[in-house]
Amino acid sequence: MPHQIVRIETRDARFALKPGEGSDAIHRNPQYAYAVTLLVADDGTTGTGFVLTLGAGNELVIGAIELLAEPLVGREIEELMAGFGAVQKELADHAQLRWLGPHKGVVQLALASITNACFDLWAKARGVPLWALLLDLEPEAVVALQDLSYLEDVLTPKQAVAMLRQGAGSRPARAGVLTQGYPGYDTSIGWFGYSDDRLVDNARAAVADGFHALKLKVGSSDPERDVRRATLLREAVGPDVYLMIDANQQWTVPQAIDHSLRLGEIDPYWIEEPTHPDDVLGHRRIAREIAPLRIATGEHVANRVAFKNLIEAGGLHFVQVDCTRVAGVSEFLAVALLAKQAGLPVAPHVGDMGQVHQHLMLFLTVALDNERIFLEHIPHLRQYFVYPAEIRDGRYLPPQEPGASAELRG
Amino acid sequence: MPHQIVRIETRDARFALKPGEGSDAIHRNPQYAYAVTLLVADDGTTGTGFVLTLGAGNELVIGAIELLAEPLVGREIEELMAGFGAVQKELADHAQLRWLGPHKGVVQLALASITNACFDLWAKARGVPLWALLLDLEPEAVVALQDLSYLEDVLTPKQAVAMLRQGAGSRPARAGVLTQGYPGYDTSIGWFGYSDDRLVDNARAAVADGFHALKLKVGSSDPERDVRRATLLREAVGPDVYLMIDANQQWTVPQAIDHSLRLGEIDPYWIEEPTHPDDVLGHRRIAREIAPLRIATGEHVANRVAFKNLIEAGGLHFVQVDCTRVAGVSEFLAVALLAKQAGLPVAPHVGDMGQVHQHLMLFLTVALDNERIFLEHIPHLRQYFVYPAEIRDGRYLPPQEPGASAELRG
Numbered sequence: 001m002p003h004q005i006v007r008i009e010t011r012d013a014r015f016a017l018k019p020g021e022g023s024d025a026i027h028r029n030p031q032y033a034y035a036v037t038l039l040v041a042d043d044g045t046t047g048t049g050f051v052l053t054l055g056a057g058n059e060l061v062i063g064a065i066e067l068l069a070e071p072l073v074g075r076e077i078e079e080l081m082a083g084f085g086a087v088q089k090e091l092a093d094h095a096q097l098r099w100l101g102p103h104k105g106v107v108q109l110a111l112a113s114i115t116n117a118c119f120d121l122w123a124k125a126r127g128v129p130l131w132a133l134l135l136d137l138e139p140e141a142v143v144a145l146q147d148l149s150y151l152e153d154v155l156t157p158k159q160a161v162a163m164l165r166q167g168a169g170s171r172p173a174r175a176g177v178l179t180q181g182y183p184g185y186d187t188s189i190g191w192f193g194y195s196d197d198r199l200v201d202n203a204r205a206a207v208a209d210g211f212h213a214l215k216l217k218v219g220s221s222d223p224e225r226d227v228r229r230a231t232l233l234r235e236a237v238g239p240d241v242y243l244m245i246d247a248n249q250q251w252t253v254p255q256a257i258d259h260s261l262r263l264g265e266i267d268p269y270w271i272e273e274p275t276h277p278d279d280v281l282g283h284r285r286i287a288r289e290i291a292p293l294r295i296a297t298g299e300h301v302a303n304r305v306a307f308k309n310l311i312e313a314g315g316l317h318f319v320q321v322d323c324t325r326v327a328g329v330s331e332f333l334a335v336a337l338l339a340k341q342a343g344l345p346v347a348p349h350v351g352d353m354g355q356v357h358q359h360l361m362l363f364l365t366v367a368l369d370n371e372r373i374f375l376e377h378i379p380h381l382r383q384y385f386v387y388p389a390e391i392r393d394g395r396y397l398p399p400q401e402p403g404a405s406a407e408l409r410g
Numbered sequence: 411m412p413h414q415i416v417r418i419e420t421r422d423a424r425f426a427l428k429p430g431e432g433s434d435a436i437h438r439n440p441q442y443a444y445a446v447t448l449l450v451a452d453d454g455t456t457g458t459g460f461v462l463t464l465g466a467g468n469e470l471v472i473g474a475i476e477l478l479a480e481p482l483v484g485r486e487i488e489e490l491m492a493g494f495g496a497v498q499k500e501l502a503d504h505a506q507l508r509w510l511g512p513h514k515g516v517v518q519l520a521l522a523s524i525t526n527a528c529f530d531l532w533a534k535a536r537g538v539p540l541w542a543l544l545l546d547l548e549p550e551a552v553v554a555l556q557d558l559s560y561l562e563d564v565l566t567p568k569q570a571v572a573m574l575r576q577g578a579g580s581r582p583a584r585a586g587v588l589t590q591g592y593p594g595y596d597t598s599i600g601w602f603g604y605s606d607d608r609l610v611d612n613a614r615a616a617v618a619d620g621f622h623a624l625k626l627k628v629g630s631s632d633p634e635r636d637v638r639r640a641t642l643l644r645e646a647v648g649p650d651v652y653l654m655i656d657a658n659q660q661w662t663v664p665q666a667i668d669h670s671l672r673l674g675e676i677d678p679y680w681i682e683e684p685t686h687p688d689d690v691l692g693h694r695r696i697a698r699e700i701a702p703l704r705i706a707t708g709e710h711v712a713n714r715v716a717f718k719n720l721i722e723a724g725g726l727h728f729v730q731v732d733c734t735r736v737a738g739v740s741e742f743l744a745v746a747l748l749a750k751q752a753g754l755p756v757a758p759h760v761g762d763m764g765q766v767h768q769h770l771m772l773f774l775t776v777a778l779d780n781e782r783i784f785l786e787h788i789p790h791l792r793q794y795f796v797y798p799a800e801i802r803d804g805r806y807l808p809p810q811e812p813g814a815s816a817e818l819r820g
Binding site for chain 2: 254
């Protein structure tokens with residue numbers, strides 16, 4: 001049954017957080033907000049896509065969605081998704097709006113919201129969860145979803161197809177994840193604004209709940225605070241739990257080197273966002289100086305070209321691409337291919353609270369043999385989703401409902 | 411006399427272009443639009459700042475200006491500019507809006523518009539043209555205008571002061587530019603949409619008017635068209651006129667290498683925007699492959715961190731920083747210091763049609779001994795400025811009116 005997009009709606013959804021929730025060294029007092037795209041099909045089926053903002057300016061992204069999404073009215077979803085890479089390139093290359101990026105900032109966030117709504121509508125139209133839809137596609141169809149322009153020097157469509165085909169034979173060996181679920185890690189234990197006591201209590205509770213990996217926000221003006229809290233955390237959970245350290249871009253390059261080396265004493269699994277996301281060669285410098293400590297970054301890396309550079313420079317070890325920062329699910333997949341080509345695991349930042357990414361990690365694990373580590377989990381917006389991610393024993397249980405789990409309550 | 415900012419106004423100014431004007435390989439049908447910030451002081455003196463957009467989405471930048479500028483109400487302009495680097499960092503680090511960048515896209519454009527209005531108000535309050543104001547400052551005061559955060563690994567405030575101090579003794583030898591004016595080059599002869607005949611006629615007329623440098627837009631789907639037009643242009647103006655080739659990001663990295671080498675036959679002075687502005691290592695690859703041809707880029711390079719990377723990578727030879735793309739005059743100066751440190755000339759892209767940049771080039775020439783090449787000239791918006799740039803014999807005549815020449819007609 002065809003599903004033609006007859007109407008585009010938007011929603012400026014803002015959610016209150018409790019004190020301290022979501023806080024980090026740079027974003028001390030966030031609100032969580034979603035700039036939501038709703039693609040309404042002729043039979044009423046509605047695709048939902050969204051991106052995260054921190055409150056102020058959410059309406060700017062909404063404004064950009066309304067400008068960018070307009071050519072989708074009248075399109076049929078299967079026809080659209082058969083060549084979505086070309087569609088996305090055309091939307092991004094809007095003769096006037098491209099100037100506001102290109103491929104970054106507000107217009108890129110808008111494109112992500114629109115793209116994610118297309119994927120949700122597509123999976124709903126087919127009556128399957130997004131992960132199942134993606135796993136059912138031929139490699140050529142997966143690649144046709146992506147705009148690989150500006151990657152020609154490292155990744156051609158032909159190479160992309162070959163990478164997907166290579167993983168096909170060994171899929172059954174990895175299919176267990178589709179029933180067991182994908183491991184999560186808990187970011188919400190260690191917000192910047194939480195007291196030491198709360199941090200320790202949260203960490204113990206998370207481990208008791210089955211999490212094997214936790215994150216701590218650092219980047220204090222007093223580095224001793226960071227070291228104290230990291231040490232407390234390590235003592236609270238013992239040596240076998242993975243601990244990640246997240247500076248949220250607060251450090252200069254020299255500070256990142258110094259502070260990472262000091263925090264290295266607690267054996268962190270990664271150092272996240274050590275400095276400005278645009279500083280490709282700065283990341284390389286940090287990576288060289290702090291080895292064997294490893295760097296994760298991505299929540300503010302806006303597009304595939306920037307990821308290509310960070311990867312080629314050796315500036316990151318964990319690819320934290322977020323489908324609510326790059327141009328949605330489509331560009332997420334392109335970045336995942338770049339990561340695979342370089343032998344780096346994808347470990348997304350979850351502007352979507354993991355709702356859409358849980359689908360994508362199942363796909364990457366089975367189809368692309370992405371090294372299985374863990375997916376960020378942040379529970380604060382659970383109540384606002386129609387189908388909130390189900391976490392059991394620290395694992396995301398594979399969603400069974402049609403779509404991308406993006407639908408928000410009224 | 412103190413000038414306190416009592417009110418912030420904005421203006422969404424859009425200007426019609428004639429067919430073909432402003433067209434390039436990526437932006438086939440632009441409108442020119444300015445997102446304008448007006449800072450009204452208690453005595454009615456008004457500082458004007460603006461950034462260029464291509465029409466659609468100009469209102470998004472206006473929206474961001476209104477969100478970001480609010481802390482300036484009640485501030486006194488001399489006090490504000492005494493530590494403007496810190497002010498700008500604080501504005502850019504808005505706890506919620508920073509998420510939409512950081513330092514790129516719509517929020518960065520908004521910050522540029524606001525910053526430029528501060529500089530215009532400051533110069534008007536002092537009753538001098540901006541170039542004279544800047545030349546009158548001590549090196550420490552120039553550096554205090556700038557947010558040099560994230561540059562610590564290459565440029566400290568102390569080094570910046572030393573660079574400015576170094577040029578002080580030899581200022582008189584370069585002061586002639588303040589009366590003779592700064593050389594311009596003409597971009598408007600070679601828009602993408604112009605016919606071959608029009609291109610040739612325009613070029614001859616520009617040379618007759620005293621221009622010694624001209625730009626041609628390339629990036630056709632048919633590379634033969636580019637070669638034909640470049641050859642026609644060279645034949646029309648002879649061997650002694652500088653010709654610049656501008657691909658406006660249309661090429662992939664492999665295409666940039668191939669096409670640049672072919673276009674090398676007409677002896678271009680630079681190859682501009684050969685590929686995506688975020689592709690730091692792509693620019694390095696192109697630079698190595700096409701040497702001794704040289705690369706210019708900057709109109710879409712959003713901030714000092716990105717410039718730091720392009721410079722360190724050896725990916726550009728002419729720094730086309732634009733004070734209507736980076737965070738205004740302030741970050742323009744920071745990028746100029748990075749360029750000077752690397753021995754590269756600044757040759758701005760002029761989103762402002764050269765109005766503000768004519769001041770900045772006089773300052774860079776005299777204070778920083780920036781290699782004197784030429785400043786882009788685009789005449790299409792002359793009629794909309796209260797004090798349009800005066801070009802004579804291909805040179806920008808130094809503006810004499812107080813301010814930054816940014817004021818727009820009613």
